[in-house]
Each structure stands twice: as structure tokens, then as C-alpha cells.
Amino acid sequence: MAQFQRSFFRTTSMVTRLNTRCYSKTDYANEKNIKKSVFISQSKDVYTNLALQQWLFKNFDFTNHHVLMLWQNDPSVVIGMEQNPWLETNYSELNNLGVQLARRSSNGEAFYEDNGTLNLSFFSSKERYNSRYNMEIISRGIFREFGCKTDLNSADDLLLRNNKQFSGKSAKIGQSNSYHYCSIMVRVNKINENLLLQPHGVDIQSVKNRDIKKMNLCEENPQVSVDSAMQAIGWEFLRSKALSLKDGGLNQANQQRGFHLINPTEGWFPGITEIRDNYASWQWCYGKTPVFDITQTFTVPGDLIDQKTGSSAQLKVTMTVEKGKISDITLFVPYGFTALGFTGEAKVIHNLKGKKFSIEAFNDLEDSLGVLLDDRDKFVTECLKQVMTCA
Known part of the structure; x- marks a missing residue:
């Protein structure tokens, strides 16, 4: 326990140095008024989960209610808003393997996802967007529960031993709301990932470097599963102060709104079907591709x-x-x-x-x-x- 406390203290000190979001004394005084919830989507359809993320972004009030949304997708490749599916993927293999292609409404890189991927979106008001805070919540939850030490590089990517990356990210900031999205490789099929995130062999302009070394979290600790990672990071989110990253323990967690299983259907979220249909359309997935x-x-x-x-x-x-x-x-x-x-x-x-x-x-x-x-x-x-x- 003493060793953990020393390591945890070092991590917290690092967070203080790296935290780029500055809050006023009034913000910190009102920190206790911000409540937190963890939403776990019961759908594994990539278009439905993108629609739920967008519905929350457009319709929810995060002024004094921060939300962590957790979910899994069936096998899919999700590209960023401005990306080219023919550049980012081996499209013929997507069809052969029956893997869905989807486009986010946020920026960021292309990700291969399956049931071994944990997806997370941290929702807050625009003024309280803080990607470093969110990545440290993930890092602390993983260390507390599984003993896996992680590092953050200058691009806010999570790294395991030998600087191998196991996360991806994107973000969206609107007029009043924001979210920071992160995907974590827990038990991803890396054979499919390597196959599907390679472009076709034609000469497409601006082919990028794809030499990033990646690994699954379960390669560091075989006991890790997506469900256990959901629980660990969810609890870390609930037990941490909303702005300062101070650990409030069980007392802090009990004051929050807890875990909620979410059914992303029209009855729960009016208008979500139309959003989902748009995300699944050819016009959105392919028609949005830059020239x-x-x-x-x-x-x-x-x-x-x-x-x-x-x-x-x-x-x-x-x-x-x-x-x-x-x-x-x-x-x-x-x-x-x-x-x-x-x-x-x-x-x-x-x-x-x-x-x-x-x-x-x-x-x-x-x-x-x-x-x-x-x-x-x-x-x-x-x-x-x-x-x-x-x-």
C-alpha cells in the first residue's frame, strides 16, 4: 500500500504540472456542485453509439453534470470527420470480413474496433473541457485496479511499456458542450486491425506514416477484460473531484449519480433514429470525403x-x-x-x-x-x- 501511495503521489504531482486548464477560485468553490454519471450503452451497433454520443452532445446540459459514456462496438472501422476511407482503410477487406465503416462527426484518426475495444467519451461544458484530466482518470483507474503503469506522451496518447500505444482519441467542442473521446485496446484482434487499417495498393496522395507500435492492455495484465476496465475507469471517474483530480474516495463516489445502463432507442432519446440513419448513410460515410x-x-x-x-x-x-x-x-x-x-x-x-x-x-x-x-x-x-x- 505504501508503494502504491508513493506512485500515486508522483502521478498526481505530474498531473498538476501537465494540467493545461486553469480554473478560477469561483470554479473550484463550485466544484462540489458538479455531479457525475457513468452511462453504459447497451448497444454494440457502431452507428447507434455514434448517434447516442451526438444526441447527448446536442441535447444534454453538462453545466453541473459531467458524464462518462462507455460502450463497445461490433467489428468496425471508424474514421475521422475529414478523413478519406480509401486512404485510411483496406476497403475490399472490410467487405470481405463484413466489417462496418463509419465516420465520426469529430476529428481524429481512424480506429479499428471490436468487442475487445473500450470506447469512452467524457462530456462536460465547453469551459470545462480538459483532455489531460480525462486521460489521467483512465491512467489512474487502470493502475489502481490492474497495476499497469502508463505514460502520456506529448500528443496525449496512453503508452505502456516500451512506449507502445494502446489508445486513440478525438474531440468535439461546440458552443456550449464538449466531449473528449478515447478508445482503449483491451483485447482487440490485432490481425484484423493491421489488415483493415492499411490502404489499397494504389498511389493515393498524402499517405501517412503507419508505423506506430501498439499493444493490448491484456498483454500487460492478462486479467484485464473490457467489463473490468469499464468498472475500474468508471469508479475512478466517480471518486475523483470534477476539476482538481483530487481523489475523494468512496465518500466522493457515493455523492455522485452512479452507473446507468442506457438503452439508446427512440423511446429514451427522441430523434436518435434519424441521427443513426444519417450516420449509416452512404452520403455521410463516403460523400463527406474530401476531394x-x-x-x-x-x-x-x-x-x-x-x-x-x-x-x-x-x-x-x-x-x-x-x-x-x-x-x-x-x-x-x-x-x-x-x-x-x-x-x-x-x-x-x-x-x-x-x-x-x-x-x-x-x-x-x-x-x-x-x-x-x-x-x-x-x-x-x-x-x-x-x-x-x-x-
């Missing part, structure tokens, strides 16, 4: 090249995608291809513009064109299909 280009180069078969120009040539295809739909296709055509009468405007190109960037839409178009395609058109069509196989 991007995909480029691939293909070797033209010899029988389609004027042999006087040489034995080989390459066709370069650049496809521009805007709001999830194809807005332009540019072909860089080798001279030997044009010498045989190809003009660069294959029949399939005109028909693809305005279509969803998906292989399903392409296959439907290819079937409708059928015998209208000559050999050169068929070659270009196959090149475009390969570009779109990432969709």
Missing part, C-alpha cells in the same frame, strides 16, 4: 501498340473523386496507342463521370456497355476497373 486523386500506370499490350513507335508503352490513369463520386478521369496516352486511332476518350470514361466510386457501380456500367467496346476500349475499361478495385 482526392488516384493514379495508376499500366503496360499496354503489344497488339494494341503501333510497333513502329517501340515494343512497349504505358498508359497512366488519374481518377479524381469528389464527394465520393468520380468527377474526372485523365488518361496520359502513349503515342503508339493514338497512332492506331485511340483518341483518349474511351466510351466508358464519359459514362463513369458522376458515378459513385465503387466497384459495384463500375460492374453495372460495364455490363450495360457490353459489345459496344472495341479492344482499345476494353483495355482502358480493365485499367479503370483495377483503379476502382480499392472501392
